Every structure is written in structure tokens, then in C-alpha cells.
Amino acid sequence: MVIEIEVKDVKVYYKSTKAIDGVSLHIKKGEVLCVIGPNGAGKSTLLRVINGILKPKIGTVYVDKRSIYEIPHKSAAKIFGYVPQKLHSFGMISVYDFVMTGRKPHIGLVPTKADDERVFKALKLVNMENFAERTLEELSGGELQRVLIARALAGEPEVLILDEPTNNLDLKHQTELLNLVKVLSNEGLIVIMSLHDLTQAYRISDKVLLMNKGKVVAFGEPSKVLRADILSRVYGVPIAILKEYKIVTTL
Numbered sequence: 001m002v003i004e005i006e007v008k009d010v011k012v013y014y015k016s017t018k019a020i021d022g023v024s025l026h027i028k029k030g031e032v033l034c035v036i037g038p039n040g041a042g043k044s045t046l047l048r049v050i051n052g053i054l055k056p057k058i059g060t061v062y063v064d065k066r067s068i069y070e071i072p073h074k075s076a077a078k079i080f081g082y083v084p085q086k087l088h089s090f091g092m093i094s095v096y097d098f099v100m101t102g103r104k105p106h107i108g109l110v111p112t113k114a115d116d117e118r119v120f121k122a123l124k125l126v127n128m129e130n131f132a133e134r135t136l137e138e139l140s141g142g143e144l145q146r147v148l149i150a151r152a153l154a155g156e157p158e159v160l161i162l163d164e165p166t167n168n169l170d171l172k173h174q175t176e177l178l179n180l181v182k183v184l185s186n187e188g189l190i191v192i193m194s195l196h197d198l199t200q201a202y203r204i205s206d207k208v209l210l211m212n213k214g215k216v217v218a219f220g221e222p223s224k225v226l227r228a229d230i231l232s233r234v235y236g237v238p239i240a241i242l243k244e245y246k247i248v249t250t251l
């Protein structure tokens, strides 16, 4: 089981645009890290760096002190489960076959009964077990989001990376997803996710990383990062934190 992920002084450029400018962080087994910040802050880019999809120009990600770039691709694929913000294209693939692609790093020549069981277990975790035969095109936005999460879970990851996972989800499914994240982290998973809902970030996180313009503004315990003065400055709107820790704009 992965004990620790460390990101050290990462810089990412898209052509000449600097998207990430010297970001460092660390997170341990069983912890939930929420990455927050305004649009364009660099959250999605950072998540793609952490899971090895995007190689930074400078800096490294370490998995238990080992550079991610030294880990063989198949081993890395077993460690990380990634749920992107959106799926750019998909053909006429069924939900079942799509979720099975999450098993790829574990499958030998052909999927076994154990792989089949894993796929159904993952679908069940997101309440999508009755949609296995549908094609992805036949799903609503929220259903598709839950299938993307199932695909990541089917791979039995040790580090789960979720890019705005509550997007498209109704209140019930948002709550269920966040509860699932808590259960998984209690089982020892490292969960790293970007969120726009700051109240949810406060409730779910062990650590929060607040980014703006590619840089870290604050990193640490939720109550130290999610402060009205810091948030108002970064988001550019007056923000209040209510007694029960509900973060609202007071514009």
C-alpha cells in the first residue's frame, strides 16, 4: 500500500504559458486532499501531473520516495485511479466494457470471473449496477460521472485522483460520493480531488491545497486554509464563514 505521495517544486508550461509554478505538497495513506482555487488556477493540471499523465518541465512526484518516472507504466497504472473532469470522446461502448477497461493493468490474456466481480462491485459502489448493458451515450451527465468513478475503482487503486467529481451529481449522489471517499480513505487509500464547493472541501478534507495562478497560496489543515480573509483575497469576492462552517459569498 502506498504510504506517501510527495510533489516537489513542480513547474508546468503549456507552450510558453506557465500553468503550474513551483507547487509542492505531501499526503499520507488514509488522507483526503482537496485542491481548490479559482478557474484556471492549475488544479486539473496538477492532478494530471500527480498521476503521471503529464510530465512537468521541472520537479518530480514521488511515490514512497521513488520518482514516479522510474516506476514501470503497468505498476503505476495499478497504483493510480484517475477520474477526469470530462470524457472527450467515447464510441458505442457499454458501461460494463468501459468499466472493465479500468481492470486493464490487472488482466492477463482475458478477463476472469474475478475481474467480472470487481466490475460489478465498482458499479454497485456508485449505484450503477443496473446500467451495465447501456452504452455510455445513453447515460445522463451524472450517470456518466458515476461510471467514470466506477472505472477508476475497478482498478483497485491505492491513490484515487478525482477532478471535480461532484460535477453533474445531484445532492443525493454528491453526498453518497463524498461518503464513499471517506470510506475509501478510512480503508487506507490516498484520495486527491479538486472541488469548487468549499463547504464540501472543509467537511471531507484532511488537507487542503489552495491554488491561484499556478502557485500554492496555502496548504494544510482545512481550518488553517479555509479562512475568510484568504478566500476573499484569492476569489476576489467577499466571503464569510458561518458558524456551522458553511462558506458563502456575501456579495
Ligand SMILES: Nc1ncnc2c1ncn2[C@@H]1O[C@H](COP(=O)(O)OP(=O)(O)OP(=O)(O)O)[C@@H](O)[C@H]1O
Pocket: 014, 015, 017, 018, 019, 037, 038, 039, 040, 041, 042, 043, 044, 045, 046
Ligand atoms: N492544453 C492546454 N493548452 C494551453 N493552456 C492550457 C491547457 N490546459 C490548461 N491550460 C491553461 O493552464 C491553466 C491551468 O488550467 P487548469 O485546467 O489546470 O485549471 P483549473 O484550476 O483546473 O481550472 P477550472 O477550475 O476552470 O477547471 C489555465 O490558464 C488554462 O487556460
